[in-house]
Amino acid sequence: MKTVYTRPKSLKDAPYHYCPGCGHSIVHRLICELVDEMDLRGRIICIPPAGCAVLAYNYFDFDTCESAHGRGCAIATGFKRARPDKLIFTYQGDGDMAAIGTAETLHAANRGERITSIFINNAVYGMTGGQMAPTTMVGQKTSTSPYGRRTEIEGYPLKITDLIATLPGAAYVTRTSLATPAKIRETKRSIKKAFEVQMAGIGYSLVEILSPCPTNWKVTPRESFTYLEEIMEKEYPIGVMKDITAKKEG
Amino acid sequence: MAAKGKIKIDQVLCKACELCITVCPEEAIRLSAGLNDKGYHPAEFCKDSCKGCALCAVMCPEVVIEVFRE
Amino acid sequence: MSKKVLMKGTDAIAEAAIRAGCRCYFGYPITPQNEIPEYMSRRMEEVGGVFLQGESEIASINMVLGAAATGMRAMTSSSSPGISLKQEGLSFLAALELPAVIVNINRGGPGLGNIAPSQGDYYQATRGGGHGDYRMPVYAPASVQELYDITMRAFDVADLYRSPVMILGDGMMGQIVEPIELNERPEADLPPKDYILDGADGRPSRIIKSLILDPAEMEEHNWKLKRKYDLMLKSARWEEYLTDDAKLVVIAYGTAARIAKGAVKRARSEGLKVGLIRPITLWPFPEEAIRNAAKHSKVFLAFEMSTGQMVDDVRLALEGRAECEFYGRPGGVVPLPQEVAMIIQRIWLQKEL
Missing domain, CATH: 3.40.50.970 (Thiamin diphosphate (ThDP)-binding fold, Pyr/PP domains)
Known part of the structure; x- marks a missing residue:
């Protein structure tokens, strides 16, 4: 029998510390599959965030440089400006990307930095124990919004990907989901496209990935994937928001 | 004739999230009765009906499923 | 050259x-x-x-x-x-x-x-x-x-x-x-x-x-x-100015050291044996130079353009070997050497050097 699917080489042989059903685990694997398939190991550098995924460097068998909370896009800018020949991507959560790092993210995108951001949106702060995120949905209960997010008190979910899509420096901006195998495959295609856009030197590329956090959503992994598709995708519709390569071709 | 497939699950590392079970079109995966070292009932391959579609592996967060096809 | x-x-x-x-x-x-x-x-x-x-x-x-x-x-x-x-x-x-x-x-x-x-x-x-x-x-x-x-x-x-x-x-x-x-x-x-x-x-x-x-x-x-x-x-570095026979040593860095140098010159012209140690590295602090100077000088003056921060390090370096007075002008005020020379003279008289 021939092997149809096996563990990607770039994913170290280390068991994940992530909770059962965690989206980080899936996205890490997709990235490593692409690193193998696109033969990127010798030029790719990842900037993991502060948060659960800070330990990404325990799994990625390619160069990684830790970042302070929210500073990923600034560090990636330093990397890319110093070494434009390298493929630099930030791996960021919602707090990192859309709260503490909003300025770094928006300005890197607006400068059209030739970097890629992989943005994991699970609508909570995972590592710190399920507090409210900028992307927490209205009504959603978290450990710091125990009555559900109320717009008059906590304001609205911040759709930073939509904001970035309006910036001229952003070349490719999309939102995907991990809810089904088909959507996971689409997520992988989107990350590939984002890397290609960076390598073509066109501009900033961003893939927002709606991702489950069963532990902090306080549901089973099975339920979390249903929640992802039925609730989160309603608030955050998936699809390509901007692709300047498509315009050129059109 | 439909393709015939087989999967191998690393039961030591499986965290029993059941996502493979939810996506398997052939219902060829179930949770085992035994426990692994982490205290989970790991997923196990249970039927010959597998076509090797690899949806389980695409879904598996722990990357513990290998898929083979004839 | x-x-x-x-x-x-x-x-x-x-x-x-x-x-x-x-x-x-x-x-x-x-x-x-x-x-x-x-x-x-x-x-x-x-x-x-x-x-x-x-x-x-x-x-x-x-x-x-x-x-x-x-x-x-x-x-x-x-x-x-x-x-x-x-x-x-x-x-x-x-x-x-x-x-x-x-x-x-x-x-x-x-x-x-x-x-x-x-x-x-x-x-x-x-x-x-x-x-x-x-x-x-x-x-x-x-x-x-x-x-x-x-x-x-x-x-x-x-x-x-x-x-x-x-x-x-x-x-x-x-x-x-x-x-x-x-x-x-x-x-x-x-x-x-x-x-x-x-x-x-x-x-x-x-x-x-x-x-x-x-x-x-x-x-x-x-x-x-x-x-x-x-x-x-x-790797501590410092500059010493007229410290060999000094009975009073001023410690100052940066712009304050330039002002202090002028003040030391004035004091010397009045016959007061005053010297200057100018830390070039603030960390590591030139403790050795200060302790050496304490062998012949029992009074030090830390002069800073602040309310007194480096003075702590001078006192730590002295470990009680000598007294350390302080004079500061915070807030962006840049005093003239005459002003610091007057402070030096006052301390000289008070301490009966």
Whole structure:
């Protein structure tokens, strides 16, 4: 029998510390599959965030440089400006990307930095124990919004990907989901496209990935994937928001 | 004739999230009765009906499923 | 001997950095140091380097961090409130053991304060203003030539110890114009940069990280850094002026040291045996020089353009061997040498020297 699917080489042989059903685990694997398939190991550098995924460097068998909370896009800018020949991507959560790092993210995108951001949106702060995120949905209960997010008190979910899509420096901006195998495959295609856009030197590329956090959503992994598709995708519709390569071709 | 497939699950590392079970079109995966070292009932391959579609592996967060096809 | 050129302090810093091989500058405008980014924006283009104005001081220091991780010589500059913002990045640079040069052209504070010369940032420079258990070499130049030479040296020290290095000037040091020699960079024996990230092409992948969850491992990292800081202690530098027979020694750095020198000259002309020790490194602090001076001088005077910060280090260095008086002018006030000479005379009489 021939092997149809096996563990990607770039994913170290280390068991994940992530909770059962965690989206980080899936996205890490997709990235490593692409690193193998696109033969990127010798030029790719990842900037993991502060948060659960800070330990990404325990799994990625390619160069990684830790970042302070929210500073990923600034560090990636330093990397890319110093070494434009390298493929630099930030791996960021919602707090990192859309709260503490909003300025770094928006300005890197607006400068059209030739970097890629992989943005994991699970609508909570995972590592710190399920507090409210900028992307927490209205009504959603978290450990710091125990009555559900109320717009008059906590304001609205911040759709930073939509904001970035309006910036001229952003070349490719999309939102995907991990809810089904088909959507996971689409997520992988989107990350590939984002890397290609960076390598073509066109501009900033961003893939927002709606991702489950069963532990902090306080549901089973099975339920979390249903929640992802039925609730989160309603608030955050998936699809390509901007692709300047498509315009050129059109 | 439909393709015939087989999967191998690393039961030591499986965290029993059941996502493979939810996506398997052939219902060829179930949770085992035994426990692994982490205290989970790991997923196990249970039927010959597998076509090797690899949806389980695409879904598996722990990357513990290998898929083979004839 | 090369020809002397007239140069402004801020420009001397920038030119020295370029000649030291710095090819990445990231910064955010703040007075009184804007001439550094302005100079860099022109010069980096000429030498094929990177100049980028960040969206904030926080972003700029993190850009420096990224560039440093690739092995490029990188720097940033700012002034007091901006340095406060950079402290997060300084802690990370120290933890990740990445080299970088940070210039602080100290202005009046706290808060927005003003844009006049001040030395109120002594603590935030020498006490590792960022979080955690770390140290950082801090230089306090007192002339444009020294700004130039020290900036050049700072990049070597940063590479040698894999550490951020701070140059602490003040508004006066930045604005002053003096003739200087544009010396070439002296040869330096530096370790290879085997930590840099440039893609794992034919080598094992590398990680640059500071998260060490196991307390025992974190403790080992802390002690490793401490051993490095102990090595740095040997590199204290200072200038002594008329200290051999001095019965009263003034301790002052940067602009305050220039004023103090004038005051010491006046006191000497009145027949008072007064000397000056000018710390060139603020961390490590030249404790040895101060203890040596305490062998013949029982009275010291710390003079600072602040309410008194370095004076603590003088007293720590003295370990009770001699008294240390303090005179300060905070808030951006730059006193004349006459004023400090009067203080010296008063202390001389009070202490019956």
